[in-house]
Amino acid sequence: xxxxxxxDLLTTDNLTGLRAxxxxxxxxxxADELARLPxxxxxxxxxxxxxxxxxxxFEALDPYHQQQLLDGLREDGVAELVAGMDPDDRAxxxxxxxxxxxxxxxxxxxxxxxxxxxxxxxxxxASAGRLMTPxxxxxxxxxxxxxxxxxxxxxxxxGDNLVVLPVTDDARHLVGTVALPSLVKAAPQTPVxxxxxxxxxxxxxxxxxxxxxxLVQEADLLALPVVDSEDRLVGMITVDDAMEALEAEETEDIxxxxxxxxxxxxxxxASVFQLAxxxxxxxxxxxxxxxxxxxxxxxxxxTLEAVIVLALFIPLLIDTGGNAGSQxxxxxxxxxALGEVRFSDLPRIVxxxxxxxxxxGAMLAGIGFPIAAVFFGPEVGLVISLTLLAICVWASFxxxxxxxxxxxxxxxxxxxxxxxxxxxxxxxxxxxxFLIATAILSDQIGAATALV
Amino acid sequence: xxxxxxxDLLTTDNLTGLRAxxxxxxxxxxADELARLPxxxxxxxxxxxxxxxxxxxFEALDPYHQQQLLDGLREDGVAELVAGMDPDDRAxxxxxxxxxxxxxxxxxxxxxxxxxxxxxxxxxxASAGRLMTPxxxxxxxxxxxxxxxxxxxxxxxxGDNLVVLPVTDDARHLVGTVALPSLVKAAPQTPVxxxxxxxxxxxxxxxxxxxxxxLVQEADLLALPVVDSEDRLVGMITVDDAMEALEAEETEDIxxxxxxxxxxxxxxxASVFQLAxxxxxxxxxxxxxxxxxxxxxxxxxxTLEAVIVLALFIPLLIDTGGNAGSQxxxxxxxxxALGEVRFSDLPRIVxxxxxxxxxxGAMLAGIGFPIAAVFFGPEVGLVISLTLLAICVWASFxxxxxxxxxxxxxxxxxxxxxxxxxxxxxxxxxxxxFLIATAILSDQIGAATALV
Numbered sequence: 074x075x076x077x078x079x080x081d082l083l084t085t086d087n088l089t090g091l092r093a094x095x096x097x098x099x100x101x102x103x104a105d106e107l108a109r110l111p112x113x114x115x116x117x118x119x120x121x122x123x124x125x126x127x128x129x130x131f132e133a134l135d136p137y138h139q140q141q142l143l144d145g146l147r148e149d150g151v152a153e154l155v156a157g158m159d160p161d162d163r164a165x166x167x168x169x170x171x172x173x174x175x176x177x178x179x180x181x182x183x184x185x186x187x188x189x190x191x192x193x194x195x196x197x198x199a200s201a202g203r204l205m206t207p208x209x210x211x212x213x214x215x216x217x218x219x220x221x222x223x224x225x226x227x228x229x230x231x232g233d234n235l236v237v238l239p240v241t242d243d244a245r246h247l248v249g250t251v252a253l254p255s256l257v258k259a260a261p262q263t264p265v266x267x268x269x270x271x272x273x274x275x276x277x278x279x280x281x282x283x284x285x286x287x288l289v290q291e292a293d294l295l296a297l298p299v300v301d302s303e304d305r306l307v308g309m310i311t312v313d314d315a316m317e318a319l320e321a322e323e324t325e326d327i328x329x330x331x332x333x334x335x336x337x338x339x340x341x342x343a344s345v346f347q348l349a350x351x352x353x354x355x356x357x358x359x360x361x362x363x364x365x366x367x368x369x370x371x372x373x374x375x376t377l378e379a380v381i382v383l384a385l386f387i388p389l390l391i392d393t394g395g396n397a398g399s400q401x402x403x404x405x406x407x408x409x410a411l412g413e414v415r416f417s418d419l420p421r422i423v424x425x426x427x428x429x430x431x432x433x434g435a436m437l438a439g440i441g442f443p444i445a446a447v448f449f450g451p452e453v454g455l456v457i458s459l460t461l462l463a464i465c466v467w468a469s470f471x472x473x474x475x476x477x478x479x480x481x482x483x484x485x486x487x488x489x490x491x492x493x494x495x496x497x498x499x500x501x502x503x504x505x506x507f508l509i510a511t512a513i514l515s516d517q518i519g520a521a522t523a524l525v
Numbered sequence: 526x527x528x529x530x531x532x533d534l535l536t537t538d539n540l541t542g543l544r545a546x547x548x549x550x551x552x553x554x555x556a557d558e559l560a561r562l563p564x565x566x567x568x569x570x571x572x573x574x575x576x577x578x579x580x581x582x583f584e585a586l587d588p589y590h591q592q593q594l595l596d597g598l599r600e601d602g603v604a605e606l607v608a609g610m611d612p613d614d615r616a617x618x619x620x621x622x623x624x625x626x627x628x629x630x631x632x633x634x635x636x637x638x639x640x641x642x643x644x645x646x647x648x649x650x651a652s653a654g655r656l657m658t659p660x661x662x663x664x665x666x667x668x669x670x671x672x673x674x675x676x677x678x679x680x681x682x683x684g685d686n687l688v689v690l691p692v693t694d695d696a697r698h699l700v701g702t703v704a705l706p707s708l709v710k711a712a713p714q715t716p717v718x719x720x721x722x723x724x725x726x727x728x729x730x731x732x733x734x735x736x737x738x739x740l741v742q743e744a745d746l747l748a749l750p751v752v753d754s755e756d757r758l759v760g761m762i763t764v765d766d767a768m769e770a771l772e773a774e775e776t777e778d779i780x781x782x783x784x785x786x787x788x789x790x791x792x793x794x795a796s797v798f799q800l801a802x803x804x805x806x807x808x809x810x811x812x813x814x815x816x817x818x819x820x821x822x823x824x825x826x827x828t829l830e831a832v833i834v835l836a837l838f839i840p841l842l843i844d845t846g847g848n849a850g851s852q853x854x855x856x857x858x859x860x861x862a863l864g865e866v867r868f869s870d871l872p873r874i875v876x877x878x879x880x881x882x883x884x885x886g887a888m889l890a891g892i893g894f895p896i897a898a899v900f901f902g903p904e905v906g907l908v909i910s911l912t913l914l915a916i917c918v919w920a921s922f923x924x925x926x927x928x929x930x931x932x933x934x935x936x937x938x939x940x941x942x943x944x945x946x947x948x949x950x951x952x953x954x955x956x957x958x959f960l961i962a963t964a965i966l967s968d969q970i971g972a973a974t975a976l977v
Contacts, residue, residue, distance in 0.1 A: 100724055101743055105864075129724070133743070225709055232706030236688055236747065253705055254684030257677055272552055272581075290772065291553055291585075293765035295688065295747065312764050313745035319768075320742065323775050324859055330782060331855020331943055332848050340860035341870065345877055349884035352852045356885055356917075357892070359848050366840035377836055384829055384836040388818035388843050388951050395847070396784055396811050396944040400804045403783020407776055408792035412557075418793065425797055432801040433808055440809070491783055491943045492848040499840050 079106040083114050088121070095122055104133035107142070108339070116145035128157050137338040159231065161206040161314060201285040202278035204318055205299040205308030211239045212265050214248055219261035221251070234311060237296035240269055245305040247298050249273055275300050278307055283322045287412070289315035326410060329485065330403060332359065332492035359492055365500035366391075373507040379518045382449055383510055386457055387503070394464040394502040395495030397433060401426050401472030402494045406486045409476060419477050426473030427466055434465030456513050460506045467505065468498045531558040535566050540573070547574055556585035559594070560791070568597035580609050589790040611683065613658040613766060653737040654730035656770055657751040657760030663691045664717050666700055671713035673703070686763060689748035692721055697757040699750050701725055727752050730759055735774045739864070741767035778862060781937065782855060784811065784944035811944055817952035818843075825959040831970045834901055835962055838909055839955070846916040846954040847947030849885060853878050853924030854946045858938050861928060871929050878925030879918055886917030908965050912958045919957065920950045 082091040095103060095118075103122070107115055107130065119142060122130060131139060143155075155163060196202025210228050212221050225235055238256070240249040249269035259268055275298045276285035289297050289312055297310045325335040333352040336343045343351075370377065370387075377384055405422060408414045414422060438458035446454030472494045476486035511518060534543040547555060547570075555574070559567055559582065571594060574582060583591060595607075607615060648654025660682050664673050677687055690708070692701040701721035711720055727750045728737035741749050741764055749762045777787045785804040788795050795803075822829065822839075829836055857874060860866045866874060890910035898906030924946045928938035963970060 099726075101740075222709060225706070232704050232710065233745075233747075235706040235709070252684050253709065254677070254687040257674060257687070257705065257709060258684070290765075290768045293685075295685075295764070312747070312768075313742075316742045316764070316768055316771075319772075320863075323779075324863070327775075327779055327782065327859050328855055330779065331851050333852040333856060336856070339863075339865045340856060341865055341873070345880045345884065348856070348877065348881045352849070352881070353885060353888060356845070356848055356852070356889070360841065360845055360889060360893075363841040363844045366844070367837050370837040370840070374833065374837070378833050381826065381830050381833075384839070385819050385822040385826070387836070387839050388822070388955065389812065389815040391840050391843075392815045392818070392847075392948055392951060393808070393812055395844075395947065396808055397804075399783050399944060400785040400808070403780055404785060404788070404792060404800070407779050411772075411776070411791075413791045413793055421793070425800065428797045429801045429804070432797065433805060436805060437808070437812060441812075492851060495847065495947070496844055499844060503840065 079118060080110060080114070083110070083118060091118070092121060095126075100126065100129045100133050103130050104138075108134060108138045109341070112141055112145050115142050119146070132158065132162060135339060137342055141342075159206055160208060161204065164203060196278055199282050200278065201276040201280045201282050201299050201310060202308070204282045204285060204314050205278070205310045206234060206314070207308045208234050209239060209296075209306075209309045210235060211241045211245075211306060212251060214240055214242070214264065214266040214269070216265045217261065218256055218259040218263045218265065218268070221256055221265055225253075225256075233313070234296070234309065236311075237294070237309070239298045239306050239309065240265060241306050247273070247275060247300050247304060247306045250296075250298060252295070274298075275304075276310065277302065282318050285310055286315040286318040286322070290319065291412075326406070330406065330491060332356070355492070359496045362493075362496045363499065366503055369500050369503045369507075373503075373511075376507055376511060376518055380510070380514055382453060383456075383506075386445075386460075387506075390457075390460055390464060390506055391495075391499045391502055393437065393461060394468040394498045395491075396468075397430065397465045398468035398472035398494040398498045399491030401429070401469045402476055402491060405473050406476045409480060409486050414477070416477060416481050419474070422473045422477060423470060426469040430466035430469030431462075433469070434462035437461040437465060452513055452517075456506075456510045459509050459513075460502075463505045463509065464498070464502045467501065468494070471498055471501075531570060532562060532566070535562070535570060543570070544573060547578075552578065552581045552585050555582050556590075560586060560590045561793070564593055564597050567594050571598070584610065584614060587791060589794055593794075611658055612660060613656065613760075616655060648730055651734050652730065653728040653732045653734050653751050653762060654759070656734045656737060656766050657730070657762045658686060658766070659760045660686050661691060661758075661761045662687060663693045663697075663758060664703060666692055666694070666716065666718040666721070668717045669713065670708055670711040670715045670717065670720070673708055673717055677705075677708075685765075686748070686761065688763075689746070689761070691750045691758050691761065692717055693758050699725070699727060699752050699756060699758045702748075702750060704747070726750075727756075728762065729754065734770050737762055738767040738770040738774070742771065778858070782858065782943060784808070807944070811948045814945075814948045815951065818955055821952050821955045821959075825955075825963075828959055828963060828970055832962070832966055834905060835908075835958075838897075838912075839958075842909075842912055842916060842958055843947075843951045843954055845889065845913060846920040846950045847943075848920075849882065849917045850920035850924035850946040850950045851943030853881070853921045854928055854943060857925050858928045861932060861938050866929070868929060868933050871926065874925045874929060875922060878921040882918035882921030883914075885921070886914035889913040889917060904965055904969075908958075908962045911961050911965075912954075915957045915961065916950070916954045919953065920946070923950055923953075 079091075079094065082094060098106075107118060110118065119127060119130070131142070134142065208230050210225060210230055212224070216224075221238070225238075228235070236253050238251045238253065239247060240251060242248055249266075250273065251265055251268045252270065255268045272292075274288055274292050274294060276288065278299050278301055285297060285299070288294070289310060295312050297315070298306055299308045299310055301307050328335045332355045334355070336347065336351055338347075405414065438461045441461050442454045442458035444454075445457040475494060475497075480486045531543070531546065534546060550558075559570055562570065571579060571582070583594070586594065662677060662680050662682050664676070668676075673690070677690075680687070688705050690703045690705065691699060692703060694700055701718075702725060703717055703720045704722065707720045724744075726740055726744050726746060728740065730751050730753055737749060737751070740746070741762060747764050749767070750758055751760045751762060753759050780787045784807045786807070788799065788803055790799075857866065857878075890913045893913050894906045894910035896906075897909040927946060927949075932938045
């Protein structure tokens with residue numbers, strides 16, 4: 074990628090150079106650079122774009138930057154821009170805009186455009202209804218191919234929404250879909266019924282958008298029909314919108330797995346205060362959970378005082394438990410997101426993870442024993458290696474089980490993040506550690522306690 | 526989803542019931558159930574499917590289960606199946622099959638099919654060349670719409686590959702693309718040149734497949750042309766294959782973030798030994814890194830012995846540091862994957878994260894001081910709250926910086942996983958803890974040491 078000249082061109086007021094740069098640069102790169110400018114400059118650079126390119130650049134921005142740009146533009150420019158958007162993109166944008174700006178934006182729409190946006194807004198957030206476009210052309214099963222093609226030639230619906238054509242009956246019930254290529258290749262008198270895809274996938278408008286988008290991906294669809302509760306066609310989810318929704322869901326999962334809430338805006342656009350707020354709740358909850366470890370250690374304070382060398386291994390042991398637990402949790406959470414495992418697999422998962430824990434724990438114990446024994450004596454070596462084994466088994470078991478249980482309880486499994494598993498495994502891991510230590514080092518501990 | 530009857534129907538040899546179930550069930554669900562069967566039963570259930578459904582079910586399986594199924598099928602059945610696949614799916618399958626099986630599979634292909642598979646195999650793994658299909662229909666700029674449509678009607682290329690049509694010159698150089706809907710809507714005498722999309726995206730065959738797939742997503746494409754080093758068209762990446770590639774890449778990132786290597790096969794299909802092997806290297810590396818914490822504590826052993834209460838807070842403090850560090854790392858890694866931040870942003874990232882750390886640390890310190898002071902006295906309270914502040918700032922700083930540095934050094938930023946950041950921050954966090962403790966508690970430590 075070339076270095077970013079947009080900011081330099083703007084600050085030096087080099088409008089000729091700026092126009093030449095805008096002519097030579099791709100839509101995505103312009104959008105990228107635009108998003109990185111101060112808000113006032115965004116509007117200036119944007120107004121220098123020819124009208125047709127401006128719309129493409131605008132649609133390439135994410136909703137956050139679209140909104141920022143709108144704020145910087147004059148009233149009439151705003152209305153023009155919104156009227157040119159696809160209804161589903163418009164709904165997503167209006168949804169994230171403050172109520173005052175949303176009505177300012179709606180003001181520029183024709184009544185028809187306003188209605189289709191409003192009907193989209195009636196569906197719950199993150200539903201298939203929000204993701205669909207109500208712009209499509211539907212066919213009837215009894216139509217001939219020639220009729221269907223002539224209907225397509227007359228429509229004003231955007232070409233990208235004509236690649237898959239839903240087929241309905243007289244009452245708008247969905248009966249099938251036809252791919253545009255089969256229509257093009259068929260003889261003119263072939264009825265549409267003969268061209269319908271063998272398998273009919275659909276989503277309900279109130280379905281979760283992630284499930285609908287995942288269906289588009291798994292069944293390799295270019296568009297998925299969306300129906301209401303009476304199986305009547307209400308819209309289509311196109312593959313580009315499905316991909317965008319999946320990306321947003323994956324970002325959510327990944328960020329949750331790291332122990333914070335999704336930002337909802339690009340990283341560099343979020344303020345420091347926003348970043349801190351998204352992490353504060355989890356960090357605080359985890360600290361509260363970690364207070365358990367203080368309590369556990371208090372119980373064993375005498376043992377610690379008697380054999381101070383035990384304290385040296387606390388971080389190593391709890392780190393290892395946390396790592397083994399987050400390895401198990403991450404893999405299981407991903408398998409659940411991809412639909413590879415279900416609740417009924419829980420016993421098998423737990424049994425698999427327990428055995429994985431035994432293998433890993435045995436490996437670490439085998440390596441840890443000679444090293445700890447050389448430096449701290451064979452008894453301490455035995456305590457450390459037995460604890461490594463026990464902690465690995467326990468952590469893998471907990472890490473594999475928690476996400477599946479969370480889903481069963483209606484909690485997003487991604488919330489069972491690596492930090493959460495780590496913190497939970499820590500307190501229990503310490504108990505295992507001191508129980509093993511007390512059993513093996515009973516002589517030393519007894520002697521020291523007697524001295525005091 | 527209904528409970529899985531496939532295994533029951535097979536074990537009871539209820540072939541009539543089985544056939545009825547196969548008739549009533551969707552392709553994706555059959556593939557799902559098939560993948561969960563023992564290998565021998567997979568082949569039996571598969572052979573009961575009508576030929577056209579069998580291909581659909583086979584393509585719905587992931588490469589791992591496709592291979593497993595092939596192993597269970599008779600020689601002639603295998604060849605038939607492979608010949609019916611799309612060339613790009615075939616190449617991906619052959620790539621993952623042992624050499625012996627690959628040649629057995631290639632044996633069933635026509636020379637033309639074998640050549641197109643082999644040419645795909647010439648590109649480096651995980652390249653755009655591996656992802657593309659060489660099955661497309663290209664147009665010329667001077668053709669009329671009528672000519673173009675009649676060329677499409679004659680072709681045997683699969684309909685899904687006709688949605689976007691590449692336009693080339695006489696020397697096969699890529700000059701544009703035409704969307705099938707514009708072709709359908711244009712007047713018969715319109716030249717193809719007038720219908721070409723305003724912006725031409727392309728990937729080079731040796732490009733990284735993730736970059737090519739991400740371009741399909743960001744530019745909302747239904748297919749992306751792939752060219753060789755002389756800008757000659759060699760294939761097309763369709764949106765369904767791009768989505769599949771992105772899903773695989775995201776799985777890799779997510780699993781790496783949890784501190785293990787990607788499995789390459791579905792979770793339930795991996796053996797316990799495979800699962801353990803993918804995690805062993807990282808777990809071992811992290812334990813070796815954690816040995817640092819033992820060394821740090823050894824240095825401060827006298828301090829610990831003098832004020833044993835310091836030991837009680839070790840897990841809480843290092844957990845908090847690890848959590849703050851993985852929060853920062855996860856968010857920055859995701860922003861990099863989505864192209865939101867670059868290396869030149871490093872100073873801004875570090876400065877942002879340091880301030881986020883101050884906010885979070887101040888919050889925890891404010892809550893921690895009164896609690897610790899009540900139970901362990903004001904001096905210990907001060908040590909704990911100052912350490913919480915210092916550790917939060919340090920961990921956010923390291924967590925934000927490491928992934929960006931890793932990318933600069935050519936390492937996958939996802940490798941800078943939460944576990945890695947946690948482990949690295951732990952040893953340094955302990956040093957901070959004991960430096961602060963030594964400064965504030967110098968009287969108590971001095972007194973105790975003098976006694977000894």
